[in-house]
Amino acid sequence: MSVDLNMPILIVDDYKTMLRIIRNLLKQLEFNNVDEATDGGMALRKLREKKYGLVISDWNMEPMTGLQLLKEVRKDVKLKDTPFIMITAESKTENVLAAKEAGVNNYIVKPFNAETLKMKLTSVLGPF
Secondary structure (H helix, E strand, O other), X not given: OOOOOOOOEEEEOOOHXXXXXXXXXXXXXXXXXXXXXXXXXXXXXXXXXOOOOEEEEEOOOOOOOHXXXXXXXXXXXXXXXXXXXXXXXXXXXXXXXXXXXXXXXXXXXXXXXXXXXXXXXXXXXXXX
């Protein structure tokens, strides 16, 4: 089964420029149903209001980090199976391990391009 390019995707970053970059990369990959949140709390509210096929979240945000958001998503019975990709400028082993322990599906280190994003999406969602 191929990936539904119309599935809703939530991108979360407190830096508007990064939201625009991720949205544009997703558009290049033909995903057009993209919502944005500028912090973890807003993302959690949106996730509880609408069913998303994927969350792509930055790690470093205030007041709720991407890791805290991931942990909240995994604790929520309705959200726990939502595919979740973490984006960060940090490639520290302990961060990768913390994200994996919290249940992240994949991890992208900035900077990245559409090819890298497609590879990570394919590993999480399947081929498209």
